[in-house]
Amino acid sequence: MGAMFRSEEMALAQLFIQPEAAYFAISELGEAGCVQFRDLNENVNAFQRKFVSEVRRCDEMERKLRYIETEVKKDSVNIPDGSELPKAPNPREIIDLEAHLEKTEGDIKELSESAVNLKSNFLELTELRHVLEKTQVFFNEQDEANGMDTAHKALIPEDHNVSIRGRLGFVAGVINRERVPAFEKMLWRISRGNVFLRQSEIERPLEDPQTGNEHYKTVFVAFFQGEQLKTRIKKVCAGFHASLYPCPSTLIERNDMLKGVRTRLEDLNLVLNQTKDHRQRVLVSVAKELQNWSVMVSKMKAIYHTLNLFNMDVTKKCLIGECWVPCNDIPAVQKALAEGSTASALYTIITFPFLFAVMFGDSGHALIMFLFGLWMILSEKKLGPQKKSEIFNIFYGGRYIILLMGLFSFYTGLIYNDIFSKSINIFQTRWYVNTTSFNPDEEVDEIEFIPKANFIGEPYYFGIDPVWQPASNKIIFLNSYKMKLSIIFGVLHMIFGVIVSISKKYSSIILEFLPQIFLLLLLFFYLVIMMFMKWLWYSGTLDGWDPNVVNKHGSSCAPSVLIYFINMMLLSSSDANEGCDVYMFDNQRLIQFVLVAAAFVCIPVMLLGKPIYIMCSRKNQPPKPVNNKSNGDVNQGMELDEVSNADIKEVSSTTHDEGGHH
Amino acid sequence: MTSPYPFIILTVLWAGVGVLLPIIVPKGPNRGIIQVILILTGVCCWLFWLCCYISQMNPLIGPKLDKYTVLVMARQWGNPINQTV
Structure with missing residues (x-):
């Protein structure tokens, strides 16, 4: 960046970016933060731009994030500040992130819904308990007023009790405390003073399940006479949002009910606590990632907004953008662009x-x-x-x-x-017609040249000898040659690939590169070496004129490299034609055995070395924060506990390091 | 006897592509890429030729040819056979 108090020399730059690389390029430019883009689509409606659907997706994700955030804040879970801000996610990770957010939102919604249900259930039961407890007093007073005290109540027959009550009906319920005076007045008016209202305040505030606010409430019992009055009172109660509860008229029933309500309340309390714990856990684990996610989504949205400022090339092969850059920062911009679109x-x-x-x-x-x-x-x-x-x-x-x-x-x-x-015969074929082996007057259709008699002793300089083109055993010769050729190039390419993928970390060199390269060298490069040995050591020109005399390096003794290799892997012995050596060189079997054994030692090192190394190194040091070199990744293991969460992070960050080289 | 000239000529040719050219590539943003391209080309093509050359150095089988082809070969490529067919 330039000096603070001086204006900077600016340049208007035009960017041509491939659509596939555009996202990363803008991401890098955004991180560099030294360009200002011009809107090239000023006359285009915001809804008609190219990346509208992507922006919408980002909006939707932001909404989900906001919802999650409010839920997290509602439970006053601490949102930790990420030390390093992630970059925008890879486009293919966007889908993961989206699905993840969707799932998290659904989980939280479900949890809060069930919590609301449970809470309203709990509220009802609490209110009923209060009704039952408080009305006890009223009924006792009433009984005393009727000339019966509780002591001899049990002695009085049940039907007598009912006959007294029969004349006096009552409604019990709970109402918000601030509504009580109005309620009382209203009842008095509609009944012309014929309703007897008793009330008792509930000392502790009750929580509203929907909003979570706390309200002070009052228990009331309204005594009245006659059915007509009852319906009127009920209407008034509904109007004042008072909740009515059934209340048995006899003491024993009330006591039974109270007992039942209390046990149910205890059970419900247990369930409520458990759901609360679960919700807390989910929210805590979400809160850890929340900031990263929000940053990633906003960056993503910003990228698409910027891309919306770009013009599409006529051929749709290229995005064109214009931006103002400080002249001093042009190299930085070029570097960022190069990073965004490197070909791997x-x-x-x-x-x-x-x-x-x-x-x-x-x-x-x-x-x-x-x-x-x-x-x-x-x-x-x-x-x-x-x-x-x-x-x-x-x-x-x-x-x-x-x-x-x-x-x-x-x-x-x-x-x-x-x-x-x-074929063309530039350098003169190396096979010649020899009159000693060929008599044109003989009655044969086909003549097979033999290396001993018809081969000059020097290969054709460049490429396959043209003599093979009209030969009827061309396929046999070319198949053997091309098969070897493909194996040689295949193995060399694999070795080259492994060497290219080498990374600078000692752990990966020792635990990944070395076993891989040894496996290739010990088994397959050895195969290649055997092929060259066969080519160089065995020759048809060494055959004797007499087919019964066998030369150890003649054509009849030439071994099959493929059979050697198969036997080597199966650890079985080879056999040879009569008069030939079984193996190409001394101690070949022993050497092959050692090679196979060493190669097999490499396999467990290759497969288990790195994971065990990571496990051990993690035990010794606290988990590192996710490195910021790669674009941000979505953590899938959110609901796992803390330790395994860290595992996943580290593993995914290491795979990020190594991916892309191959 | 195998003459060393083909081996020397081809090796020098591809060494020129794979070793000499990468050294004299002009400086520029794509220098590294061009070097890699040239080295890979040199190695692959040289090895391809070498495999073909070595595989024919010591033939184990000879071509099986039609009688008339052999006669034509003999006449066209020198070393004609006097015959009565």
Whole structure:
């Protein structure tokens, strides 16, 4: 950044970004924070822009986050401050995050709904308990007024009691305390003073299950006479939001009910506490991630908002944006853009066309492909803006690769000596017709050349000898050659891949790279070495003229490398033709056994080494915060306890480090 | 006897592509990529030729050819066979 009190020299820059890389590029630019984008779509309605649906998705996620946050705050769970702010999530992680938020929101909603249900149940029961307890006093007083005290109440027959009550009905319930005077007045008015209202305040405030507010309430019992009055009183009660509760008229029933209510209350209290604990746990684990999530979602939303300022290229291949940059910061912007769009598939620029060419292998067809690729590249300007069919688009998109594929196929075609399936004889074939082995007057259709008699003793300089083209055993010869060739290149590519994936951490070098490379070298590179041995040591030219005399390095003694390899893996012994050596070199079996044993030692190291190392190193040190190099990741193991949560974080952060090299 | 010239010529050729060219690549933002491309090309193509050359150095079988093909070969590529067919 420039000096504080001076204005900065600015430059208007134009950005051309591939749609696939745009997200990351803007993410990096946002982190750098030194550009200001111009709106290139000023006349476009906000709803008609390109990334509207993405912005909407972000809005929806933000809403969910806000809901979760209010729930977390309601329970006064502490939201920890993240030390490092995450970057915007990868687009494919957005879906995970979305699903995760959806699930969390659903969980919390469900929990609060059931909590509300339980609480209203609890409230009802508490109120009923109070009604029963408080009315006890009123009824006792009434009984005393009727000339019966509780002492001899039991002696009086039940029906007598009922007959007294029969004339006097009553309604019991609970009402908010501030409404009591109005309620009383109203009752007096509608009944012209014929209602006798007794009330008693509940000392402790009761919690409203919906809002969580606390209210002071009052228990009342209204005594009256006659059915008509009863319906009126009930209407008034409904009008004042008083909740009415059934209250038995006899003491014994009331006591029974009270007992029942109390046990139910205790049970409910237990359940309530458990749900509260559960909710607390869920909220605490959510609260840990909440800040990261909010930051990620806002960054994501900001990215899409910025992308909405961009213009789409006519061909829809490119996003064009304009921004103001301080001249001093242009290098930083370029660096950020480069980071956002680095190609990880660098080596495939060559390895892919080469492997294709190994399989393709015809110079004539390759020439056509090369010219096609060349034409597309040369007429790029003309073809670029043209509307193309879908298939041609695929070709056009890969024009440089097609060019390279043509080039490499031309070379492999020359080596295979295949030009439109014909061979050319540039260096003069190395097989010659020898009159000693060939008598043209003999009545044979086919003549098999033998290396001893017909081979000059020097290979064809470049590629396959053209003599094989018309040969009827061409396939046998080429199959053996091409099979070996594919194994050699396959193994070398694998070794190259493993070497490229090497990382600078000692733990990964020792526990990942070394066992992998040893496994490859000990088994497969040994196979490659055996192939070269066979090529170099065994020759048909060493055969004797007499087929019964066997040379140990002649064609009849040439071993099959494949059988060697299979026997090596199965640890079984090989056998050979008569007069030949079983193995190519001394102690071959012992050496092979050692190689296999060493390779098998590598396997457990490769599979278990890293996890065990991570486990041990974690025991020794507290978990590190998630590193900030990769784009933020979504933690899936939220409901697990703290320790395993940390496990997942660390593992996922390490896989992030290593992914992408292969 | 196997002459060393093909081996030397091809090796020098591909060493030129795989070793010399990467050294003299002009400086620029894509220098590293071009170097990697050239080295890979050199190694792959050289090895491809080498495998083909070595595999034919000591042949174990010879081509099985039609009688007339053999006669044509003999006449066209020198070393004609006097015969009456």
